[in-house]
Amino acid sequence: MLQTGTENITLYDDGVHKFIFLAWEEKEEEGIVQTNQYLIVDGNEAMLLDPGGAHVFPRVLANVSEIIEPSKIKYIFFTHQDPDVTSGITLWLSIAENAKIYISALWTRFLPHFGIYDQRRVVALPDKGEKLRLQSGTELEFIPTHYLHSTGNFTLYDPRAKILFSGDLGVAVFPKGQRYVFVENFNEHVKLMEGFHKRYITSSIALKKWLSIVEKKEIEIVAPQHGAIFKGENVKKLFDWFKTLKCGIDIIDEIYGR
Numbered sequence: 121m122l123q124t125g126t127e128n129i130t131l132y133d134d135g136v137h138k139f140i141f142l143a144w145e146e147k148e149e150e151g152i153v154q155t156n157q158y159l160i161v162d163g164n165e166a167m168l169l170d171p172g173g174a175h176v177f178p179r180v181l182a183n184v185s186e187i188i189e190p191s192k193i194k195y196i197f198f199t200h201q202d203p204d205v206t207s208g209i210t211l212w213l214s215i216a217e218n219a220k221i222y223i224s225a226l227w228t229r230f231l232p233h234f235g236i237y238d239q240r241r242v243v244a245l246p247d248k249g250e251k252l253r254l255q256s257g258t259e260l261e262f263i264p265t266h267y268l269h270s271t272g273n274f275t276l277y278d279p280r281a282k283i284l285f286s287g288d289l290g291v292a293v294f295p296k297g298q299r300y301v302f303v304e305n306f307n308e309h310v311k312l313m314e315g316f317h318k319r320y321i322t323s324s325i326a327l328k329k330w331l332s333i334v335e336k337k338e339i340e341i342v343a344p345q346h347g348a349i350f351k352g353e354n355v356k357k358l359f360d361w362f363k364t365l366k367c368g369i370d371i372i373d374e375i376y377g378r
Contacts, residue, residue: 123301123302124301125141125143125144125299125300125301126143126144126145126146127143128140128141128142128143128183128186128187129141129143129301131281131283131341131343131349132278132280132281132282132283132341134280136162136163136256137160137161137162137163137256137258137280137281138159138160138161138162138187138281139158139159139160139278139281139283139343140158140159140160140161140187141156141157141158141301141343141349142156142157142158142159142180142183142184143179143183144156144299145176145179148296148297148299149175152175153204153346154293154294154299154346154347155170155172155173155176155204155205155345155346156170156343156344156345156346156347156349157169157170157171157172157176157180157183158170158285158343159183159184159187159188160260160278160281161187161188162254162255162256162258163254163255163256164192164255165192165194165195165254165255166188166192166193166194166195167193167194167195167196167197167260168184168193168195168196168197168212168216168219169197169199169276169285170197170198170199170205170285170287170345171196171205171208171209171212172204172205172207172208173203173204173205173206173207173208174207174208174211176208177208177211177212180208181215190215190216191215191216191217191218193212193215193216193218193219194216194218194219194220195219195220195222195252196209196212196213196216196219196220196221196222197222197223197262197274197276197285198221198222198223198227199265199270199273199274199275199276199285199287199288199345200223200224200227200269200270200272200273200274200287200288201223201224201227201230201270201272202270204345205345206223206234207234209221209231209234209235209236210234210235210236213236213241219241220241220242220243221236221241221242221243222243222245222250222252222262223242223243223244223245224244224245224247224270224272224273224274225244225245225246225247225272226247226271226272227272228242228244245262245274247264247266247272248264249261249262249263249264249274250262256280258278258279258280259279260276260277260278260279261276261277261279262274262275262276263275263276263277263330263333263334264330264333265287265289265330266326267322267323267326268287268288268289268321268322268326268327268330269288269320269321269322269368270288273287273288274287275287275289275330275334277334277337277339279337279338281341282338282339282340282341283339283340283341283342283343284334284337284339284341284342284343285343285345286342286343286344286345287344287345288316288320288321288344288345288346289317289321289327289330289344289362290313290342290344290347290350290358291313291316291317291320291344291345291346291347292309292312292313292316292344292346292347292348293312293313293315293316293346293347294312294347295312299348300348301348301349302348302349302350302351303348303349303350303351303354306354306357306358306361309348310361312347313347313361316346317365317367318365318366318367318368318371319367319368319375320368321365321367321368322367322368322369323367323368323369323370324365324366324367324368324370327362327365327367328362328363331359331362331363334359335359339355340352340355341355342355342358
């Protein structure tokens with residue numbers, strides 16, 4: 121059956137541990153960056169990944185509520201500080217009353233500007249990364265992804281599901297009416313990724329540093345915060361493409377134009 125992305129899709133499920141892609145809105149939103157949200161459910165607790173801006177909050181809340189009682193969300197992970205990732209933060213903290221925020225230590229001082237004054241609900245991730253042990257014993261890993269594209273940035277590896285939540289790495293920008301959930305034709309998909317990565321990803325040096333960490337891990341799925349999801353052989357193709365990519369300060373003369 122063709123998966124249109126307008127219904128929740130379970131990417132992994134072993135009966136205790138689940139990794140779920142939360143559905144898109146039925147109608148594409150004009151003039152707004154398309155975003156993906158994900159939910160990890162582990163027994164009786166859950167983590168929400170980059171829940172998105174205030175404008176998508178009602179839709180994401182409805183998607184989560186189809187799976188669990190939102191009060192079971194114990195962790196909310198933000199890869200970085202951008203508004204398409206974080207601007208719904210106060211709404212989520214009012215719904216998930218026991219949840220803590222996991223975000224780079226570099227961005228915690230900016231949270232009061234979103235209305236977050238209670239630092240007891242904030243876990244500042246150190247530059248070199250961190251692990252979070254869930255009740256089942258599964259350890260989720262926050263992987264340093266700095267300068268890709270934010271100064272303080274993390275991706276998240278779920279070793280049980282063998283899924284890497286890659287944030288803004290692997291992002292694609294869909295033309296209107298042409299979005300799809302999973303990458304099928306990698307070479308065609310690259311055309312939708314190039315513009316974003318060349319402009320928003322800081323340098324090939326930072327990219328290769330991140331690759332030196334994630335390529336050692338067993339990864340079956342790469343799930344980005346925008347665009348389509350990579351499975352199977354397309355994971356390796358994505359990493360190989362990153363190795364050849366010139367971006368950011370690598371092509372600074374193109375960006376400045378003179």
